[in-house]
Amino acid sequence: MQIYKVGGAVRDRLLGIAVTDIDRVVVGATTEEMLAKGFRPVGADFPVFLHPKTGEEYALARTERKSGRGYGGFTFHASPDVTLEEDLIRRDLTINAMAEDDEQNLTDPYHGQRDLEARILRHVSPAFAEDPLRVLRVARFAARYAELGFTVAPETLELMRQLSESGELQTLTAERSWKEISRALMENQPQVFVEVLRACGALKVLMPEVDALFGVPQPAIHHPEIDTGAHTLSVLQQAAHYKQPLTVRWACLLHDLGKGLTPEEQWPRHIAHESKGLKLIKAVNERFKAPRDCQELALLVGEYHTHGHRALELKASTLLELLQSFDVYRRPQRFEEFIAACEMDARGRKGLEERSYPQADYLRGAATAARSVAVQPLLEQGFKGPELGEAIKRERLKALKAYKEASS
CATH class of the missing domain: 3.30.460.10 (Beta Polymerase, domain 2)
Incomplete structure (x- = not known):
């Protein structure tokens, strides 16, 4: 032995x-x-x-x-x-x-030692092409070791392309796929994972909604990088740079899916892409059976990320609706992760990576103002049932109006 x-x-x-x-x-x-x-x-x-x-x-x-x-x-x-x-x-x-x-x-x-020194990810034998999970694994290793200069060998990428075209990727279970995807997203260079999947045609098979973003332009005044796919990769890169949790990274990957549905004649504008993208985000969530917290945050970020960017302009009533949507009173951490995803989105733009994001502190302050409303005095005034709910809402709205006025 x-x-x-x-x-x-x-x-x-x-x-x-x-x-x-x-x-x-x-x-x-x-x-x-x-x-x-x-x-x-x-x-x-x-x-x-x-x-x-x-x-x-x-x-x-x-x-x-x-x-x-x-x-x-x-x-x-x-x-x-x-x-x-x-x-x-x-x-x-x-x-x-x-x-x-x-x-x-x-x-x-x-x-293997020779390939380590040459910084090459190379398959061992032709039997590599028998296991579709290896497409995801190699892309994950590429993300893990990108900082060390590793790249995928052309002949290995070709085998991955053949696997992508063979239909074998569709045989992967949601659990197996999610395990590789989630691990890859938590690497230091998760955008490389997406790049490698796209290079071998696997992204089009596994996440056609993300693949569709490449080549879709955005207004240069807001997005100097222009390409929506390139922007998504940059947002993911920022999320890793700021060591965001998996929930935020997943939301960053999916936040702009609605832009892939915009008719070409409307480019580079993407009217209502937030709401249009929700069905796509839901489809990707379900395809990989993502954990519930990842699913929920991805949907909320997809729907409300532009609210985050325009936070300082929002009316008090709209701010209140936003806070209610996140249930900030019982789930403050989820709203904090939303703010993080919005900040990563803002930083994931060419030349704007270091720009400040005052919306983050403003949104935190708004949540604090709304949470500061005490319920006990309203109970003492005799409010109960639906009337109590309306009274709490009125007081929170009043608190947010005062907060807006103090912040302006």
């Missing part, structure tokens, strides 16, 4: 990056031998075991054969005669197909 560290643990150590997850492969062992040593089985599809003391994962060396469509269409074979090289060749990228023993002796049959 021989045990090796494999995949990301080896890759990141060689890159000088902190190693967080360690995967191990066991060569020359049987399931019975692992169980005899106290390992606990956890793998449903192939033999994976948890170490009896550390709880870390150990997988028996295995080969795989394509037996059906999609991510799950594989037959696995694990036995003591499967070699380390045979196990490594089934992996996605050469930089993930290296192994090392406890003395850090490297096994690198597919030149």
Whole structure:
């Protein structure tokens, strides 16, 4: 029995990056031998075991054969005669197909170290094209390592293009897709994930609503970058720069989908794109079964982001409606995330990345003013039921009018 560290643990150590997850492969062992040593089985599809003391994962060396469509269409074979090289060749990228023993002796049959040094993401073998999930994985790795200068090898991008055109991407489950998308959005350069998907034709298959934004112009006076797709990528980049949470990044990706529906004869204006985009945002949310908080914020940002930009001009009654829409009294964090998404939208414009966004503090102040209205005095005055609701609304409106006057 021989045990090796494999995949990301080896890759990141060689890159000088902190190693967080360690995967191990066991060569020359049987399931019975692992169980005899106290390992606990956890793998449903192939033999994976948890170490009896550390709880870390150990997988028996295995080969795989394509037996059906999609991510799950594989037959696995694990036995003591499967070699380390045979196990490594089934992996996605050469930089993930290296192994090392406890003395850090490297096994690198597919030149992963060479590709690490050249900053290339390259597939290990033609079998790469058998697994559609790898399109998303490579795009995610491109986003993760873009800051280090990594790019996707042309021949790998071509295989990804073939996969995108084959119909295999449609076999991915919403859960698998969302796992990769959400992880990619939380990388330091999430816009690269979208760029790579677009370059290989996968964006058109997975998110045609986002793909449709590229080539759609916006008024140069407001958007010096002009192209709506380029703007979306810039907004996403700003969200990462300011370390926004997943909810905000998802909303940033989807906030302008309505502009993809504008007839060409109306370009570069996009009248009512906020409301028109809601059905598209809802469709993307449902397609990937995004978490509820991500879904809700994306819809609210899509509908109200221009309200955020015009906050200082809004009437007190419109401000109140905005605050009510977000339920700022019970869910203040959601409104804070809305403000963040609006600020990222404003900063995601060419040459305007450092411009101040006074709307943010103004909106926070408005929320504070509305929340400051005390309910107890109204109860003491005898208001109850619907009348109480109307009384609270009147007092909040009065507070917002006073706030506007004090701010002007």
